[in-house]
Amino acid sequence: MIIEKIKAKSFAKKGKIDSWWWAEASMNPYRGCYHDCKYCDGKAEAYHIHEDFATRIQGKINSPKLLDQFFKKLGYFPTNRSKTSTLVDFIPGSKLTIESTQPSKFICCVGGGVCDVYQPAEKKLKITQKLLQVVYDYNFPLFLLTKNKFVLRDLDLLKKINNFSYANIGFSITLADEKDQKIVEPNASTTRERFETIRKLRSEGIHSGILFLPVLPWIGDTENNMNTIFKQAKEANAEYILVGGMTLKPGRNKKEFLNMIKQNYPDLLDSYITLYSNENKYGQPDKNQIKNLGLINPVVKAYQYCKRYKIPIRMPRYIPEGRIDTNIRISTILFHLAIIKALRPPIWYNTYPFQEAAQFIDSYNIDLQELSKNQINALPISEKVLPYVFEFLETRRCNYLEDIGEFKTLFVN
Ligand code: SF4
Incomplete structure (x- = not known):
C-alpha cells in the first residue's frame, strides 16, 4: 500500500440534514480505502477517485486546518481549546458567554462511503485524530462511521466529545460469517471485532450502533445472517440498526463486485447479472427483477428482526443545543x-x-x-x-x- 500526503482545496461543507444519521456536514479526510470492500460505492467513477483505490491512499493532511477555518467562518469559537491566542484566554468566564452567543450547532459526520477514517493509513497520518480534536475544541456533536476497531485509539477524545456534547460511532456490519466477510470486506476488522468495539464504546457511555448496509442479496439477506447480526447487535448493546439494500453503479463498482461473485459464489452470478441488468445510474436493482427473482426488500425483513430484538431501525436523534x-x-x-x-x-x-x-x-x-x-x-x-x-x-x-x-x-x- 502506498500512502500519499495531499492538500485539499476545500474540505467540510454544510448541507441539508441527512435523515440517516442526522448530520448536516460531512467530511472525508482520505481518498481511497485499503479495506477494499467489494461492493464499495466509493469505487464508482462518479467520485473521481484514482483507479488503484485500495492500494494508493491519499491523506488530506491540511483537513484539520480547513475544518478549523470552516467552523470559524460560520461564527463559532473554539471554547474547549486550552489556548486560543486571543484575549478570551485572560478574561474569566468569557468562554461560557461566547458559547451561549454562538449560532446553534449541528452534527458533523466524519467518514462516509468513499473512505474509512480508521483505515491503516490513519495509524501513520493521524488526520482523523486531529479532526476529532478540532470537533472537540469547537464543542460540536459528532457522528463517525467506520469498519475498523482502530477507532478505540481515540477513545479518550471520543469520551470528551461525548461528555461535552455527543459522539456516535456507527459500524457498518453486513456479514456474520467470517469467511464470507473476509471475501467481501478483505481488509476491514472482522465482524466479531466490530461487535466487540461497539460493546466497549457502549460500556464507556458512547453512542454506537450498526449500519447493516449494504444487505447483499442471497448472501446477506438470509435468515441465518440477519438473525445472527441482530442477535449479536443486541448482545453488544447496539443502540440502533439502520438497514439498506445494495446499489451497484455501472462501471468499476459493478465490475469489481461481479468479479468477486464469479470467483467465490459462481452459482449466484447469473442472478446478480439479471438483478442489476438495468444499468441504473444510481446502481439501483431492477424493480421487476426483484420480484421475478423472489427477493424481498431487506428493510421489510429487517423490520421484523428489529421488533423481535427490540432495536430501533432508525438512529435516535440528538438535538444540538440552540436548535428549535x-x-x-x-x-x-x-x-x-x-x-x-x-x-x-x-x-x-x-x-x-x-x-x-x-x-x-x-x-x-x-x-x-x-x-x-x-x-x-x-x-x-x-x-x-x-x-x-x-x-x-x-x-x-x-x-x-x-x-x-x-x-x-x-x-x-
Ligand atoms: S470501508 Fe467503506 S470506504 Fe472503505 S472500502 Fe469499505 S465500503 Fe469502501
Whole structure:
C-alpha cells in the first residue's frame, strides 16, 4: 500500500440534514480505502477517485486546518481549546458567554462511503485524530462511521466529545460469517471485532450502533445472517440498526463486485447479472427483477428482526443545543413516518410528502409552536402530513408511533 500526503482545496461543507444519521456536514479526510470492500460505492467513477483505490491512499493532511477555518467562518469559537491566542484566554468566564452567543450547532459526520477514517493509513497520518480534536475544541456533536476497531485509539477524545456534547460511532456490519466477510470486506476488522468495539464504546457511555448496509442479496439477506447480526447487535448493546439494500453503479463498482461473485459464489452470478441488468445510474436493482427473482426488500425483513430484538431501525436523534426543539421533533417524527409507513400495512408507497415536509420543517427558522393554525396551513406541508404536525403541537405526541412502540426511541435527549 502506498500512502500519499495531499492538500485539499476545500474540505467540510454544510448541507441539508441527512435523515440517516442526522448530520448536516460531512467530511472525508482520505481518498481511497485499503479495506477494499467489494461492493464499495466509493469505487464508482462518479467520485473521481484514482483507479488503484485500495492500494494508493491519499491523506488530506491540511483537513484539520480547513475544518478549523470552516467552523470559524460560520461564527463559532473554539471554547474547549486550552489556548486560543486571543484575549478570551485572560478574561474569566468569557468562554461560557461566547458559547451561549454562538449560532446553534449541528452534527458533523466524519467518514462516509468513499473512505474509512480508521483505515491503516490513519495509524501513520493521524488526520482523523486531529479532526476529532478540532470537533472537540469547537464543542460540536459528532457522528463517525467506520469498519475498523482502530477507532478505540481515540477513545479518550471520543469520551470528551461525548461528555461535552455527543459522539456516535456507527459500524457498518453486513456479514456474520467470517469467511464470507473476509471475501467481501478483505481488509476491514472482522465482524466479531466490530461487535466487540461497539460493546466497549457502549460500556464507556458512547453512542454506537450498526449500519447493516449494504444487505447483499442471497448472501446477506438470509435468515441465518440477519438473525445472527441482530442477535449479536443486541448482545453488544447496539443502540440502533439502520438497514439498506445494495446499489451497484455501472462501471468499476459493478465490475469489481461481479468479479468477486464469479470467483467465490459462481452459482449466484447469473442472478446478480439479471438483478442489476438495468444499468441504473444510481446502481439501483431492477424493480421487476426483484420480484421475478423472489427477493424481498431487506428493510421489510429487517423490520421484523428489529421488533423481535427490540432495536430501533432508525438512529435516535440528538438535538444540538440552540436548535428549535419543536421543529426538530416534528421533522424527526415525519422522517420516521416516511420509513415506517412504507413497511407496515396498509403500505403507503408515496411517502414523499412526509420527507418533503420533514426537510422543510427541519430548517424552518420560526418555531411552529408560535404560529397560528392558519399560518401553519399556509406552509408548504401536504394535507396528508398536517394532522401529524397539529397532533404534536397539541399533545407533544404521535399516537401512530406510540401505538407501535416507536415514539420513545426517537430521541437521545
Ligand atoms: S470501508 Fe467503506 S470506504 Fe472503505 S472500502 Fe469499505 S465500503 Fe469502501
